[in-house]
Amino acid sequence: xxxxxxxPRHEVTEMGQEVTLRCKPISGHNSLFWYRQTxxxxxxxxxxxxxxxxxxxxxxxxxxxxxxxxxxxxxTLKIQPSEPRDSAVYFCxxxxxxxxxxxxxxxxxxxxxxxx
Amino acid sequence: xxxxxxxxxALSIQEGENATMNCSYKTSINNLQWxxxxxxxxxxxxxxxxxxxxxxxxxxxxxxxxxxxxxxxLLITASRAADTASYFCxxxxxxxxxxxxxxxxxxxx
Numbered sequence: 001x002x003x004x005x006x007x008p009r010h011e012v013t014e015m016g017q018e019v020t021l022r023c024k025p026i027s028g029h030n031s032l033f034w035y036r037q038t039x040x041x042x043x044x045x046x047x048x049x050x051x052x053x054x055x056x057x058x059x060x061x062x063x064x065x066x067x068x069x070x071x072x073x074x075x076t077l078k079i080q081p082s083e084p085r086d087s088a089v090y091f092c093x094x095x096x097x098x099x100x101x102x103x104x105x106x107x108x109x110x111x112x113x114x115x116x
Numbered sequence: 117x118x119x120x121x122x123x124x125x126a127l128s129i130q131e132g133e134n135a136t137m138n139c140s141y142k143t144s145i146n147n148l149q150w151x152x153x154x155x156x157x158x159x160x161x162x163x164x165x166x167x168x169x170x171x172x173x174x175x176x177x178x179x180x181x182x183x184x185x186x187x188x189x190l191l192i193t194a195s196r197a198a199d200t201a202s203y204f205c206x207x208x209x210x211x212x213x214x215x216x217x218x219x220x221x222x223x224x225x
Binding site for chain 2: 004033035042043045048051055091093103104105106107108109110
């Protein structure tokens with residue numbers, strides 16, 4: 001079975017450009033998480049969707065970041081405009097139906113973003 | 117959200133030795149999970165222990181949970197170079213678990 005799929009795996013862009021990261025969760029999973037990982041800040045939860053609805057976006061850094069989940073099998077994280085401090089590895093994770101906070105999260109391979 | 121705090125931040129041992137890492141949290145939980153992250157990869161779930169369990173084993177992994185102290189420990193016995201990774205705990209309740217900075221384990225061959 002395919003795990004969580006993320007694309008692209010690597011992205012190099014210039015400051016000011018729009019960046020779109022994509023995620024396909026595991027089929028049947030109804031929760032989706034976006035994380036950002038850097039050496040300085042560790043693994044930060046950006047946003048959490050449940051049944052395609054954003055439940056907690058308190059971790060989204062600022063208005064330059066937006067996330068959507070138009071259907072159960074696809075989500076995007078967009079940064080516009082991008083800045084060098086956005087350089088990080090972005091992970092998407094999904095989990096199956098169940099009590100919030102108690103289910104195993106399955107992580108994708110991540111997208112390594114470099115903003116020059 | 118509920119964040120676990122792993123300790124120590126870094127651990128360096130020789131192959132064959134045991135590795136112990138700890139996790140503390142602040143509020144009541146339903147369960148606690150441990151994850152491993154190999155360099156450059158996503159986190160992988162290792163083991164889940166429920167709040168009514170005190171100890172759980174999975175292969176070379178042994179997890180304990182002390183809800184009165186709000187702490188858990190992960191023991192890796194007879195470590196191997198392939199165990200080199202970062203290890204994270206995720207306390208689970210009626211909230212979204214978040215991850216701490218993890219324990220970075222290096223196992224020298």
